[in-house]
Amino acid sequence: MRFEVRVEVRLREGVADPQGQTIERSLPHLGFAGVSGVRVGKSIRFVVEAADEAAARAEVEDMCARFLTNPVIEDSEVTLTEAAPVG
Amino acid sequence: MRFEVRVEVRLREGVADPQGQTIERSLPHLGFAGVSGVRVGKSIRFVVEAADEAAARAEVEDMCARFLTNPVIEDSEVTLTEAAPVG
Numbered sequence A, B: 001m002r003f004e005v006r007v008e009v010r011l012r013e014g015v016a017d018p019q020g021q022t023i024e025r026s027l028p029h030l031g032f033a034g035v036s037g038v039r040v041g042k043s044i045r046f047v048v049e050a051a052d053e054a055a056a057r058a059e060v061e062d063m064c065a066r067f068l069t070n071p072v073i074e075d076s077e078v079t080l081t082e083a084a085p086v087g
Helices: A018-030 A053-068 B018-030 B053-068
Strands: A002-011 A035-049 A074-082 B002-011 B035-049 B074-082
Touching (some): A035 B002
Antiparallel strands (some): A035 B035
């Protein structure tokens, strides 16, 4: 089975996010009011082949823990969707 | 009204993604099989204050077009959720 995967990698709460702070400080000067709490993360998308959804999720969680994230400062959210069969 | 916003910024189809390609090439060496089509994007989260959902969405779409994305090579997907009122 093929699954479309989206992994959202976010900085943990309390970890400073200079990129987000820069965006937030710039917004009022650019005419955008009322925006707060800007946090910038990564979004990684791919397709994974696995026997079933549980196997796919286990593989993706393992990838996240081992090298897609830095678990000290980041956490991740995995979304799996069954992909349409090829051909 | 306050809305929690997630903007996912992705490279357009056909635009080369060296970061994704590097992840994809590394995976088999790390013991992860069956992964293809790796694409790395950004995920930007924030809170926006606006009169209603339509106004919030219009402001966010405008931010995306003007400086959260490079529309030549990137597109964006906006997800809005009404936030719980503050205390």
